[in-house]
Amino acid sequence: MIVTRSTHLQRVALYAAVSAIVLWTLAPFYWMLVSSVSEQRDLFSFPPVWFPRTISFERFWQLLGIGSLGDIDEETARPARLFRSALLNSVIVCGITTIVGLTIGTTAAYAYARLRFSFSRYLMALTVMVHMLPPIATVIPLYILLRKIGLLNQLSGLILVYAALSVTYVVWVMNGYFRTIPRELEDAARIDGCSRMGALFRVVLPIVVPGLIATGILVFITTWNEFLYVLVLVNDPANKTVPAMIAEFSTQDQIKYGMIMTGGIIVSLPPVLLALIFQRRLISGLTAGAIKG
């Protein structure tokens, strides 16, 4: 095979472009990691120390409370404790939101996709339109309403708000998945004596499990990363989720970038790992949801 000059040049250009893309994607990650493990004096030197000679994971242990905390000052220990409680809050809020959203959303999506009832088309359209509402549209009234019923500053109030956020999304996407399943499968199961719900649980749901997983992960990631609602609706440091906590640390007078980058890595790990592991499913979920809308 004769490699012509032009195809050779094209290969070089292609690999140059790929390298640029990889560099652009990874460089900020690399800098976040380096900043979290660098010594304080390397961190605050110019020109920056690109490849630190000594690295230490001390900040990770301090933030996560692993090992002896005796040698850290109260100035570091307090934010570290708050960070850990925020981490726990995030897990609770996102876990419950994902489960509630998936349950309520999937049953509704099934009804819209399969059952005949009046207004079903309008209600489905309404659900999708509500999903498009920007959060800023409801954050002011929700602040006033939650304050009235005493759910301001509470995890339960936050979960309620996030449930609405996730339900509309789940209805929208799962409706699309249900529509791809041939009706005949259900009809066959019902002729064999299954009730409608029996057919849903035994025949239809097992088929849409990949869709459920993708949708659940997207809900989890979205909730995990949500910022505006928690900023406005939760003021009590003990009930904040991690994004709000990181924001609080970053607006303090003396910003400890090393600690913030460490926190940033810890917070980014769950969504980034999920994205990496379930990449294929997420991509099909993202593109399907967008194009079917």
Added chain:
Amino acid sequence: MTSIDLAERAGQTPGAARRPGFTEPNETTLAWLLVLPSLLIILGIKLYPLAYSLWLSGFKVSVLSPVARYVGTDNYVALLTNPNFQASLGRTLYFTVASLVIQMVLGISIALVLNTPFRGRTFVRALVLLPWAVPTVVNAVLWQWIYHPQFGALNGLLNLVGLIDQNVQWLGSPYLAMNMVILADTWKTLPLYVIMFLAALQTVPDELHQAAAVDGAGFWKRFVHVTLPFLKPTMVVVLVLRTMETFRVFDIIFLMTAGGPAGSTTVIGYYAYLEAFRNLNFGAGAAAANIIVFSVALISLAYLRLLRTRAFD
């Protein structure tokens, strides 16, 4: 179950199937039972607050003066004639247009590169998705650190390659700040464009490219006449999705610049937040938020019309 039973069932319409001892609610009742929880949540946490926000925007209401005073459309008039609000509207438009243009061009380019076969392509495609999963808050503080005027990596890098000899205040100068926020936002949002366009590129038939190549069409000609028509529907979808996000941008502004310096990054999302939660002026804040909702709805409708009339010609 007897065979007579089965035969009987088989003759019935599927909707009439019954299990002995258990009467299933009819289709309509079941449907309402299934959708009811979701409707209650939508009603209570989305529609009622939305109506409340419309009501609020017609009143002078704040924490300081708990008695709401009806002012009609005064809040809207006051906002739309306020030079500060007009400026924030302009900044929002700039943020939206600049973000979309840069990200659309980069997104399609990267998708084209990643659609070409090369060694390690699967790995690179997986890699490219990752910034999308990083929380906005983390993205904001990370880039704030990269842009740090004294110790930042960007200044360090540009110094290293000799492009600057004096450190730049990336977020400290009114002209630069907005563009630097857009760059930071681009890092996180670009993956969405890339995966959407990669999916769209799969719909382009290979034969068309080969035919065009045989006809002697160069890379650019093939892109414009063969590839681009297949990307158009996705472009409109991405435009709608991203306009809705950029028009209401808040998180990254709040964290990176807090609207500054000198208000140069105060977009309407941030303006509404300040009005409601700093100035504690809920009526005006709600009015500003509603203007965002109207604008986004109008822009989305315009795009969708465009999709119907032009994209498929």
